[in-house]
Amino acid sequence: MKSLPEITDKVKKNLIWKSIFRRDYRNTVRDRAQAVFGNVFLHLHPVQVRESAVKLRFTWGMGGITFFAYILLIITGVVLMFYYHPSIDQAYTDIKDLEFQVPFGVILRNLHRWGAHFMVIVVMIHMFRVFMTGSYKAPRQFNWGVGVILLVLTFLLSFTGYLTPWDQLGFWAITVGTNMGAATPLLGYQGPFSEFLHITPFNDVRFALLGGALVGGNALLRSYIWHCVAIPLVATILMFVHFWRVRKDGGISKPQK
Amino acid sequence: MNPFIEIITQPDNIAIVIMVFMVTFFMVWAFQQAFHNDRLLAAGLPVDGETDKFVDTFKPLVRIELIIALVVMVGLTIWSIAVDAPLEEIANPTLTPNPAKAPWYFLGLQELLVYFDPWLAGVVLPSLIVVGLIAIPYIDINPKGNGYYTFTERKWSIIIFSFGFFVLWLLLIVIGVFFRGPGWLWYWPWQEWDHARVVFEPFRDLSSVVGVDSRSLAGFIIGAVVTGVYLVGGMVAPYLYWKKNHPEFLTQLGMIRYITIVFLFITMMSIPIKMVLRLVFLIKYVWITPWFSI
Numbered sequence: 001m002k003s004l005p006e007i008t009d010k011v012k013k014n015l016i017w018k019s020i021f022r023r024d025y026r027n028t029v030r031d032r033a034q035a036v037f038g039n040v041f042l043h044l045h046p047v048q049v050r051e052s053a054v055k056l057r058f059t060w061g062m063g064g065i066t067f068f069a070y071i072l073l074i075i076t077g078v079v080l081m082f083y084y085h086p087s088i089d090q091a092y093t094d095i096k097d098l099e100f101q102v103p104f105g106v107i108l109r110n111l112h113r114w115g116a117h118f119m120v121i122v123v124m125i126h127m128f129r130v131f132m133t134g135s136y137k138a139p140r141q142f143n144w145g146v147g148v149i150l151l152v153l154t155f156l157l158s159f160t161g162y163l164t165p166w167d168q169l170g171f172w173a174i175t176v177g178t179n180m181g182a183a184t185p186l187l188g189y190q191g192p193f194s195e196f197l198h199i200t201p202f203n204d205v206r207f208a209l210l211g212g213a214l215v216g217g218n219a220l221l222r223s224y225i226w227h228c229v230a231i232p233l234v235a236t237i238l239m240f241v242h243f244w245r246v247r248k249d250g251g252i253s254k255p256q257k
Numbered sequence: 258m259n260p261f262i263e264i265i266t267q268p269d270n271i272a273i274v275i276m277v278f279m280v281t282f283f284m285v286w287a288f289q290q291a292f293h294n295d296r297l298l299a300a301g302l303p304v305d306g307e308t309d310k311f312v313d314t315f316k317p318l319v320r321i322e323l324i325i326a327l328v329v330m331v332g333l334t335i336w337s338i339a340v341d342a343p344l345e346e347i348a349n350p351t352l353t354p355n356p357a358k359a360p361w362y363f364l365g366l367q368e369l370l371v372y373f374d375p376w377l378a379g380v381v382l383p384s385l386i387v388v389g390l391i392a393i394p395y396i397d398i399n400p401k402g403n404g405y406y407t408f409t410e411r412k413w414s415i416i417i418f419s420f421g422f423f424v425l426w427l428l429l430i431v432i433g434v435f436f437r438g439p440g441w442l443w444y445w446p447w448q449e450w451d452h453a454r455v456v457f458e459p460f461r462d463l464s465s466v467v468g469v470d471s472r473s474l475a476g477f478i479i480g481a482v483v484t485g486v487y488l489v490g491g492m493v494a495p496y497l498y499w500k501k502n503h504p505e506f507l508t509q510l511g512m513i514r515y516i517t518i519v520f521l522f523i524t525m526m527s528i529p530i531k532m533v534l535r536l537v538f539l540i541k542y543v544w545i546t547p548w549f550s551i
Contacts, residue, residue, distance in 0.1 A: 035315040045314040052306030054318050057290065060283060061325045068326050072333070092347045099344065110337035117272035118333060120362050125283050131393075131418055132287040134402040134411065141394035148390045155362055162360050169269075171348035172357040176367065180379030185549075191376045192549035214350065253404035255307045 044243055046251060053252035058133070062126035066154075067239070069119035073157075076112040077228065084164070086224035088217045091166035116158050123154045135253040143245040146238055153235045160227035163220060174223065175215050181206035261446030264435055268343045271336075273361055273434050280427060290406040291415075304405045355439045355452065364433025365426050371441065372531040374550055382524070386421075389521045393418075396518045398509060417522070425528055460541040463534075471545050480544025484551060491523035492516070 002010075011017060012024070022038075025031050033047040052058060083102055084094045098105035127147065130136060136144035159177060163170040182188040182204060186197055189204040201213045211218030246252070265274055294304040312318070359367045369378035393414075401410040408415055438444035439452045462471030464479040471480065496515065499507045507515065534540040542550045 032313045032315045042315070042319065045318060047314055048311040049314055049318055051310040051312050052308055054312060054321060055306065056321065057286070058306060064322055065325060065329055068329055095344055106341060107337050110340065110342050111333060113342035114272065114336045114340070115333055121272065121276045121279060125279060128283065128422060129287065132291065132415070133404060133406055135404060136394040137397070137400070137403040144394050145391040148387060152387055158362065159360055165344055166348045168345040168348055168352070168354060169343065172354055173360050176357050176359045177363060180375055183375030184380045185376050191380070255304050255405040256403040
């Protein structure tokens, strides 16, 4: 029977362990810094942060929680994609399969659904916090704008996901939502002044959104691709910009007078 | 079951109940800290967080992040075990549900459809909300209150933002979710939804109040004048007020900022005004033109 230090020694003192972790962690200033900038995930952070920025009562952790929800949604979303066909013949039965056939399918779908609601809620509270602390003021004006776009993208991500189960709820929510597109001034067939541009139900904004004059197979495919590929791509890039700018604008805001 | 209990325990609506509690909690926390800092400022003391002390990211910050991530994960897991995501009947284009509601976070906008035509409620106003939000840092020239909670140092920006966020956005969502039934009619929580309910709505247009047909030329002119007075008056009145009382503020603000702020503000205020006109004075349209109506 070997003692614990002996076992850890065995695990740590070999080529494989050393190739992954490279060095031992000793609780020194140098190693605490190394732990952050030597790690691709942690190096989002600076090596040191202002003490006030770590206080929960200042940030409420809302930005980080939003990001966490986003990661959770990507993971559950990717797993859901394995069980789903974006066609009107299969989409609904695929969800039924998730409910009755796929192991843990119900909880997978629940996590994705409630995680999405949760992300919408926390991203709004994040915006409220940033406003209340005046953190949009110089030098963070630009990053506030990026944040507003990310807020809109969060709504659109949730909105495009609504149609994917192809049930009555999603179908009519998307119908109500995209009907607004038909009311766009100049570019929607019911909108003011659209007659001057010869806009019809077959060449207006709504048609472009749905890939047709009604919510059908094309609309399902379009919302699926917006939901799973196009918007996440844009949102991820903007999140990089958002986090980068938090760092470059001086980290979590501090009282400036 | 009591219709209200039925509505708030619908799986998707649980999220809105959670939102109401979370938003209330953080609103109270924010204002509490703001008033706390205001007392410190009044006493000439440094506000919360005014320190140059640094701590290591590893581990104080990473530890907090891990704990929060775990708490959120546990919370969402419990939520997902306890409540199943609903799946309604398969999509049926021939069977329109009544009411057909948009996703909950857009119900504030859908609620606006009661008061405005779709091109305004569904397209112009949402676009202006986004533009207006992005514009905030550029039009708010108050240098104070940067990086800490405070109320007194930026009273007006907080009042206006809070009105937009809590009343025009969140309250309208709550109304849309909990108080709107078939035909988008108002239902109190204790009322049963009645699909056969017909409401006689004696709505008229603004010019009919003085006895002029709103679709006649005279009605068109009256509507145009009223709308024009609101827009032009709304744009000019603050200028005159500030010119007289705070000319230095106006100089600081500059013309472009002034126009942006006042335009966004009168657009935002047109929403409660339109609500009062409709709900109190039973006025549907202010101005009817051959192309659009307001």
